[in-house]
Amino acid sequence: xxxxxxxxxxxxxxxxxxxxxxxxxxxxxxxxxxxxxxxxxxxxxxxxxxxxxxxxxxxxxxxxxxxxxxxxxxxxxxxxxxxxxxxxxxxxxxxxxxxxxxx
Amino acid sequence: xxxxxxxxxxxxxxxxxxxxxxxxxxxxxxxxxxxxxxxxxxxxxxxxxxxxxxxxxxxxxxxxxxxxxxxxxxxxxxxxxxxxxxxxxxxxxxxxxxxxxxxxxxxxxxxxxxxxxxxxxxxxxxxxxxxxxxxxxxxxxxxxxxxxxxxx
Numbered sequence: 001x002x003x004x005x006x007x008x009x010x011x012x013x014x015x016x017x018x019x020x021x022x023x024x025x026x027x028x029x030x031x032x033x034x035x036x037x038x039x040x041x042x043x044x045x046x047x048x049x050x051x052x053x054x055x056x057x058x059x060x061x062x063x064x065x066x067x068x069x070x071x072x073x074x075x076x077x078x079x080x081x082x083x084x085x086x087x088x089x090x091x092x093x094x095x096x097x098x099x100x101x102x103x
Numbered sequence: 104x105x106x107x108x109x110x111x112x113x114x115x116x117x118x119x120x121x122x123x124x125x126x127x128x129x130x131x132x133x134x135x136x137x138x139x140x141x142x143x144x145x146x147x148x149x150x151x152x153x154x155x156x157x158x159x160x161x162x163x164x165x166x167x168x169x170x171x172x173x174x175x176x177x178x179x180x181x182x183x184x185x186x187x188x189x190x191x192x193x194x195x196x197x198x199x200x201x202x203x204x205x206x207x208x209x210x211x212x213x214x215x216x217x218x219x220x221x222x223x224x225x226x227x228x229x230x231x232x233x234x235x236x237x238x239x240x241x242x243x244x245x246x247x248x249x250x251x252x253x254x255x
Binding site: 046057061064066071072073074 | 200201204212217220222
């Protein structure tokens with residue numbers, strides 16, 4: 001089960017790309033209430049969006065992004081059948097990738 | 104930007120391998136830099152982000168963020184702009200321990216549009232910065248937070 005959900009929608013000749021990723025986005029300053037220890041930082045650092053194999057967006061981020069991050073982008077044009085691929089990599093080296101075809 | 108890509112295409116046609124190396128260099132520039140996201144003061148973050156470029160306040164950027172956020176752990180934000188040739192959008196929260204929230208490099212295939220959800224620790228100004236080849240454009244809005252975002 002991938003951690004990434006992608007939805008696309010046609011908007012006035014453009015294509016809106018929305019993505020929801022399930023990720024804790026811990027910034028390392030929160031305490032675990034039961035053990036009273038700091039929860040180690042765990043957050044997405046880089047998110048890339050590719051359209052038909054070409055990277056169209058690279059987002060560098062810190063832990064200032066909410067838990068289970070949501071992003072939306074607006075692609076100029078976009079045709080049914082175009083492939084959108086979204087990748088992320090976090091500070092612990094975990095990564096995930098998801099492919100979506102515009103309908 | 105367009106001239107660069109044209110140049111790049113020509114080079115890659117002439118020297119296939121050189122083209123690949125160039126591409127790798129381009130990718131390397133967009134890499135995650137730990138110092139950008141290190142805890143620090145707002146001024147230090149801005150200095151690092153601007154890289155010597157000038158900053159101009161503008162009303163051509165539309166920063167859509169609620170004036171009062173009930174829950175600072177989840178504040179929806181949308182940045183759009185009518186300025187041409189924007190290369191990247193950054194969102195900076197003045198009072199956060201790590202002020203820079205996100206920096207997104209947008210290729211010309213994308214409209215200048217970015218939507219995300221932010222953590223905001225306490226009542227603070229939120230800045231949206233749009234980078235063009237020469238300078239930065241910025242707009243700020245105050246967001247009042249009733250419950251802080253640091254509780255997770």
